[in-house]
Amino acid sequence: MGKQRGNLERKYPTRRSMHWNLETRYRILLSINNAIITQTSRVKLFQALATEIHKHFRYDRLSINLYDPETESLSYFAAADGIAPEGISSKESRPLAKGSVAQMVITSKSPVIIEDLNRYEDLPSVISMLDSGLTATMAFPLMVRNRILGSVHFSFRKRPEDMHDLVEVLTDVSNQVAIAVDNMLNYVALAKVNENLERQKRFLMVNGNDAYHRDHFFYASPAMAEIMSQIELVADTDASVLITGETGTGKDYLARTVHNLSSRRDHLFVKINCPALTESLIESELFGHGKGAFTGAHVQRVGRFEMGNGGTVFLDEVGDLPANLQAKLLQVIQDGEFERVGESRAIKVNIRIIAATNQDLENSMRNGSFRRDLYYRLNMVTIHTPRLxxxxxxxxxxxxxxxxxxxxxxxxxxxxxxxxxxxxxxxxxxxxxxxxxxxxxxxxxxxxxxxxxxxxxxxxxxxxxxxEQQIPVSTLADAERTHIERALIKCKGVLGGPHGAARLLGMPRSTLQYRLRKFGLNPHDYQRGEGTS
CATH class of the missing domain: 1.10.8.60 (Helicase, Ruva Protein; domain 3)
Structure with a gap:
């Protein structure tokens, strides 16, 4: 531990052997560029880079670290190639260890060259590298437009004989790698933006019948004026809001008004109709699922909470949420993250929760059907909608x-x-x-x-x-089922859009889908205009 650390950022004299002359270096950079320029994923880019570098010189370990200045943490751009020392973490994210090689590179924005690791056993991770047989390492900053993205590391079992010249070559290579990594990160970010836009488009198309117009919310009473004043005060905070009141009092409109007056208005307002969720698929609906998570999960699915990232999630009739989902909802609110069904990776979300209910949740807490801790999380602000x-x-x-x-x-x-x-x-x-x-x-x-x-x-x-209100429930249900069937026949099984059954029946598509499940009706049975009896 007391060994002299010395100047790790060595300044080597300019001397080029014929092996690394300008023409050779140019060919190396060109071949690397051609190998990585067409790659569209981190893994493929890294593999192409590793394969191409191996053609020109040998290394025993290659890794690329990405640096997050906000959290002062590192993550691998892709899985490292070659020797994997036991003490070096392969987690998705890890703190930037003080005194580590990566920390020195990122802080100084200069290469760090260690010709003999035995002289620096006091540095974090060096012992693990020595134990795995590595004796020398070279690390270079990845810089783009004076911004550091991370570092690229080359490690060796045996110190290269032409190490001085190799430093110059790898400095040029690291500059090229930095550009490729930056382009890849931008590509991935743009792809994610496009995916979000497409997801939002699909969501809005499906839920188009729930169109909100603030100027369609009419009131003249002091009671409603007071509620709107309360909404204006709470809207631009992130406080959870619980809206209570009887069915048909306008809880949905008030929730949308809160969202549209908030700084989240440019992101999605995602409505979740809790009673309409199918119990067997409720977790998948809320949290999404990975490909192959269960029979029929042929593709990855994004859930409602991930869809609402940056915006508002509205839990309509939250009192009907099953007990097991109440616990998971509480965890999402507390931790701001969840896992898709069939996956173990935590997905972070930034959402605001608005809930609505026509039930007495305090009574539900007393009889044990609603979690007390969830109630207090949802009930930061209560807005009660009066009866008409x-x-x-x-x-x-x-x-x-x-x-x-x-x-x-x-x-x-x-x-x-x-x-x-x-x-x-x-x-x-x-x-x-x-x-x-x-x-x-x-x-x-x-x-x-x-x-x-x-x-x-x-x-x-x-x-x-x-x-109609005095008709026995069974008879009324039969009448409703018949009414829906006639609409399905007329619309040939089409639910949404201007010529769909939802529009004809004057109800949101999500409500119609719930009633179809309730009555066991399949819209595909009506695609030719003929229904089942």
């Missing part, structure tokens, strides 16, 4: 604006409402909240286009609603 009947000031405005919107979408003249008709709607108890009101408006636009709506018309349609 508790904010009557909004009803007339909602009727007016929704009627105009639906009439425009259906290309029909909008009906008009008498004062008594509006009064009737204001005093109705609205068990289905805004969703029920919207359905009523849609029926009126279809059945009374351009007509004046009287109190009698409202009485008639409300009585129809009440009759």
């Amino acid at each position: 009947k508790d904010r009557p000031e909004d009803i007339a405005l909602l009727v007016e604006r929704l009627t105009k919107l639906q009439a425009k979408q259906m290309n029909r003249p909008a009906p008009e409402y008498s004062d008594l008709a509006l009064e009737k709607l204001i005093h109705y108890h609205w068990p289905g909240n805004v969703r029920e009101l919207k359905n009523l408006v849609i029926r009126l636009v279809i059945l009374r286009p351009g007509m004046r709506i009287s109190e009698a018309d409202i009485d008639k349609i409300l009585s129809t609603f009440q009759t």
Whole structure:
């Protein structure tokens, strides 16, 4: 340990043997360039580089380290070639050890040449290198535009006789390697951006029926004005938000408003409808899976949490999340990482969680069906959406604006409402909240286009609603199944798009898919316009 370390960054005099003359060095660089220029993966680039260098001189170990200045850590560009000393970690990432050869290269941005490793046993990892039979090493910085990417290391069992000349040659090689590594990292980053864009495109196409328009959220009541003020305060933080309220009160719209007012607005808003998840595939849906993770997993799949990286993940009806998934969700929120099904590599994500429920989660905690620790993680800020009947000031405005919107979408003249008709709607108890009101408006636009709506018309349609609510559940389910089947027949099994069954039924595609699973319906059975009985 007390041995003199000496000046590791040796300055060798300029002397070139015929073996390394300018013409030879040029041919070496050209052959290396031709070998690596067409490679499109780290592993293939490294293998091509190792193969080509071996043609011109022998080494016993070659490795390329990448340096992360933010975490002051190293990772291998690809698996090292040649001898693998036991003490040298092969983990994906490791701290930059103080006093190590890599640390000296990266700090000084200059080559470090050790002709005799026995003289530097106090350096980290040198003992392991000696134990594996290595006696000399040469390390060069990988520099691009005055930015250090990492280091390239050549190690030897026996010190090369022409080591002085080799330093000059490998300095040129390291410059070329730096350019290739930088190009590869940029290529991989661009490929990842394109993959994310394609993934977002597919997601948006599938969920296009959930289109959000902030100016379609109408309110006039003090209660809703207070909620919107609260949303504006919390939106641009990363605090988890729990939105509570009955079905149909607009929890989805409030969640999207939080997202669109936040700094995450340029990233995806990924909605997860917890009750609609198939239990057997729920982990794959949320976390993705690796190729071959289970029967039928022919390709790697990106899950909803990875898709939402940088954006917002909305857990709709989170109270229906199974207990085993509650634990995994808690871990994702706490650690900011997860593993795909069938893989052991941790994937880091930066997401904001918004959850919604129509259940009493405090009661669910007491009966053990919802985790207490998860509840407190989700419940940093609570927003409660009031029932429609508790904010009557909004009803007339909602009727007016929704009627105009639906009439425009259906290309029909909008009906008009008498004062008594509006009064009737204001005093109705609205068990289905805004969703029920919207359905009523849609029926009126279809059945009374351009007509004046009287109190009698409202009485008639409300009585129809009440009759539907009194139908036994089994009968209502049968009616719903038949209704969906007719839509599938008409649309020939197509679910999404302007001519799909979801659009015809006036529901999001994700909701339709859930109901198809609920009723055991397969859209492929209707592709020719014929359904099963």
